[in-house]
Amino acid sequence: MNLVRTTFCIAMLAIPLSIHAQSNAPRMDEPSVLRPAGYKARYPASKPAIDRGRQLFNDTQLSTNGRACASCHVDASSFGAGFKQPYPHAAMNSKARFGVDTMNLDEVIQVCMKGPMRSVPLEWGSPELTDMTTYLLKVQSSGTM
Template sequence: MSQHDDKRRKLLGRLNRQLAYTAPLLALAAGGAVLHAAAGDDAAVADVASPSDASLMLASNHAEGAAEAQGEAEGDAQGEAEGEAEAEGEAEGEAEGEAEGEAEGESEGGASAAVARPEGYSPAYSETGDNPQEMLARGEELYYDTSLSSNGLACASCHGSDGQDMGYNSTFEQPFPHQVAMAANQFGMSEVHADEMVQICMVAPMAAEPLEWGSEELTSLAAYMVEVQKRVAGEPHDL
């Protein structure tokens, strides 16, 4: 390689470095190319072979610089877009989680509200017993009535008939209000009154609407179940 070619190679390398990092000022003269290096360069550069060589080098370095700038801009834009997409995804996930949580809470609250005593409600039967015999007789009729359900079940279908009590947990031996597993598991109720237990059986096993609060059906069934509870517990009862 000639000394002149080696000089041109070094010059091209220096131009690439200067244009990429220090953005020098380039000036083309009519009789040749004079390059003024940016501050901090270790030597001035001169005697390029021809104006056309310098122009080609200038155009090449401008193209490389523009391509690098474009690549950096595209990378920044892509990074911002990905960041925004991640933020939107997180926001949507949080919103969906909150909506699901609210829906579950409303569902559980609505279910317990259907079977729990309304605020200020006062039942027409006594939970300690001594209810009228006609009320107990009506309650016994309803205990066997399959028309109360939507699936052909009656209270007796799960809890026995003719005094053959069955299907009760040990907690049923305690006076009302007491714990009922179905009430706790499906409705989040820690304990229930006799009329609330009747409503739970209406909604869950019997797949029907709750009885009207204060109705003759609900009052009679609840009074009857008070006596059934005493019978299961081995206590004196009026049945």
């Protein structure tokens, strides 16, 4: 009987915890969507970085909903008309949502990580964000995936 009661109590505790984990509210330790102060953007093009970025772009593990970036972005035109303009540029309703006139490429990646990927932004300066940004700069300049 005690075991049943204990199991029930643990289950009741777990429900709000799992609802919290699924919510899209920012975590205290979550990286910001916008570049942190003093961030040094360094995305030198190299074939290994571009190849790793392409792999991440196709990786469903990056999301919590089974999507990869490539689920929505199937070719260079799928990023919207603004993507062709050099960064930073006005994007993703940035003024209303983030209070900024323009966004950098690494920042719009973070918007898609949080929104459509239902995940958290990548760590600033991480190999993942660096490779992904390097890959998308290549897509932007070449017009091909």
